[in-house]
Amino acid sequence: MTEMNRDLFELQIADDSESEHIASPQYSYWRSVFRKFFSSKLAIFMMILSLIVILLSIFQPMFSGYDPNVTPNINRPEMKYIRPNSTYWFGTDDVGNSLFDAVWKGTGTSLFISFMATFITTVLGVVIGMWWGFSKRVDAIMIEVYNIVSNIPATLIAMILAYALGAGPWQLIFALAVTSWVNNAYFIRVQVMIIRDREYNLASRCLGTPTWKIITHNILPYLVSVIMTSVSRDVPSFISYEVFLSYIGVGLGQQYISLGRMIQQYSPYMTSTPYLFWIPVAISALISVSLYIVGQTLADASDPRTHMV
């Protein structure tokens, strides 16, 4: 056994600041969100699919110049009800127009209505929901507004508005927004109430942070994933709602084409020329499902609890 000797030891001075270093790489919220999102193959596939649909619905009508009111082939029976082939990919409809052109024009209208309605209801919902959740006085008024508005059947309001305002896309967007903003606001209100009294908000108040800054810096960043969830639910639901309203005949007028209008118009052809009915239905389902999956994956990815893996 070696003898204990001073020479065997070396003086080490403990440096406290060494232990304070954080070894992990810099964390960035948005970079983590995108990394998480792109780690899902299904989400990438669905995003490409919905991008194709969106781009087609924007650009295809520009080239085809399709207009539901222009029917050059209406007196040529040989041009009607042509089944899908290499010339007419989706066949032709009851007035001899290419269904391929009609479908993309209609998809464009449906997407426009749904995106606009989602945008309006989300902005209204977030802004009003924030104040609603924060202020007891606003809450007392808004909860009564909510009770009244949410208890009137939305379809009824939409029908009355459609009759009163006319049957254009903007009128439909208005009707959709009027009937659903209050639900979005209520949803945000509940979320705000959950995190409103957390300790870090009390700390901010002790530091003299004004309420609007607490909302923008302390509450909103926490709600990104919640708002994302709500958007990804709203877009497909507005598409279906548009289809439903058009189907019962209170949506868009005859001079417009949308997926809902097409489904309504071609439902009698379900057995004779099924492609006229099923292609718009399939496109509508495709958009709804792909946008929903993309939105949900994005909502999950924007929740920082999923970043810590």
Added chain:
Amino acid sequence: MSGNKEVLVEVKNVDITFGSGKKIFRAVTNASFNIYKGETFALVGESGSGKTTIARAIIRLNNTSAGEILFKGKKINGKLSKEDRTWVQRNIQMIFQDPAASLNERATIDYCISEGLYNFHLYKDEADRQRKVDDALNAVGLLPEHKSRYPHEFSGGQRQRVGIARAMIMEPEFIIADEPISALDVSIRAQVLNLMNKFKDERGLTYMFIAHDLSVVRYFADRIAVIHNGRIVEVAPALDLFRYPIHPYTQSLLQAVPMPDPKIEKAKQLKVYDNSVEEESADDGALTEIIPGHYIFMNEKQRSGFEAKLKEMKELEKNQ
């Protein structure tokens, strides 16, 4: 001892209630105490006794339903003008219990610490703000490179030090520390307490320290108030309180501190606090000075009993 010291915070007959009508809940009843400049005043009591409620009333997070709170002789509870509110926010700061919950998880440490600076624009230019944040981080033993990090990347002790830095950067005179170490690992509790003591010495701060752990309070506080069911039952200098715990609730609280000696622990006769003592004095009782600086909540009938007890304790001390 109270005569020659400057009173910084004065709490006078404060009641705090929650709810209204039949569901009214009285969290704090008739609380009165003074905090002198430069001291560490501890408020101890069990969970739900109203410690945090009083602290939050001082910093204006809770409303009071009766009584007055004075800071440097100026009333700070109830409705205040904007300037007065700013004055309170600049001069009174709080350190929170749970370092994980009291930092904004979506903000960088840079923003967390400079939040107060932004609100009152306490810096000349961006470089000055950066310098102040760096200084604050250095003062609590963190590194300037931490500024771009997020709270979840830190350990509990580091986060609590961020919380301290955030309060200190406002250069307050009075700090309320709401159980600042009870959520921390035992190994770093001393580190945080030493840091708080360092700031007290350097800047002449006054602390109100809320705790339920009496062994910590004994080390840290100058004066102690014991609170039970929203009522302050005993106020005394720290040494005095441990020497002569007169109120039965204080006695039972002190007995709950475990001694690291199995023989003493085995021989310990546990006193269970009987609420009737307090109930007896609940209506006409008041904090009464029994020895100079040592106050007990009692009414006139109980006085002789408490005085006899004090005498007994002093006798016992002499004999030992």
